[in-house]
Amino acid sequence: MAVAEPATFRLRRGPAPPVALVPAPHADCGRERGEVDAWARGHGLEVEVLRLGEDGDSHGPWQLVVALGGDGTILRALRLGARAGGAPVLGVNLGRVGFLADVQPDGLHDALEAVARGAARVERRGALRVTVDDGPTVDDAFNDVVLGRRAGHGSARIAVEAGGTRIVTVIGDGVIVASTLGSTAYTVSAGGPAVSPLLDTMVLTPVAANTGPLRSLVLDAGEELRLIGDDDSAPLTIEVDGRTTTEVPPRARVTISRAAEPALLLRTQTDPFFEHLRDRLVMR
Secondary structure, X not given: OEOOOOEEOOOOOOOOOOEEEEEOOOOOOHHHHHHHHHHHHXXXXXXXXXXXXXXXXXXXXXXXXXXXXXXXXXXXHXXXXXXXXXXXXXXXXXXXXXOOOXXXXXXXXXHHHHHHOXXXXXXXXXXEEEEEOOOOOOOOEOOEEEEXXXXXXXXXXXXXXXXXXXXXXXXXXXXXXXXXXXXXXXXHHOOOOOOOOOEOEXXXXXXXXXXXXXXXXXXXXXXXXXXXXXXXXXXXXXXXXOOEEEEEOXXXXXXXXXXXXXXXXXXXXXXXXXXXXXHHHHOX
């Protein structure tokens, strides 16, 4: 399924929700923070600085989130924006790859001015809802979900069901299920496809597994995927967007479907997906 056309973003001035600023915890981003502050003051806007790890309970509202860092920081900002009722995220790349970022630091001023004059667009990217029968509550995933073995306990044995049909049992380290947004992250390193952002999909890729000819499975994001640990499986854990690891009960059924709240990325230039694909993955 194709995603919706980008919507124009309109900045609200006067008495309006502030702009949230999310700096990477260990990045040197003083210059960029100063640039955002100066821009906001010049347009009569307030800035609220959110420190990751300290403001986990902040819920806004914000009209815009500016993330200064790498893909990990941008993913955290996307989660904050979604919880705040749908604040889009402008990503500024201060990391190594920065696949999710819209702009480089030397383009920040021009990007902010594009936002001010109404030339920015909001792109919706589907996220993944993860539920575990009789298990823990799991955060929605904007990038990917990894169901994998706990180290030192043998192989994971995970049955994969789609459309009510059991397709394969993966025996190995586990499986990755990625959104379209996350298709260029861990899953592509494991042999999965890089998916155009014009599609709304989820991609399942086994990790270090012997599954015959099945290397990846691409589904429409509106479908439902079920992962079930076999009796002989090693203990399994779920990792969401590379940061949250939760142990799963034996024989638990993990269901992955489309999340209610999408990732909202703010773009001030032509979608850089194919440039990023060439420059940051293919040519590395």
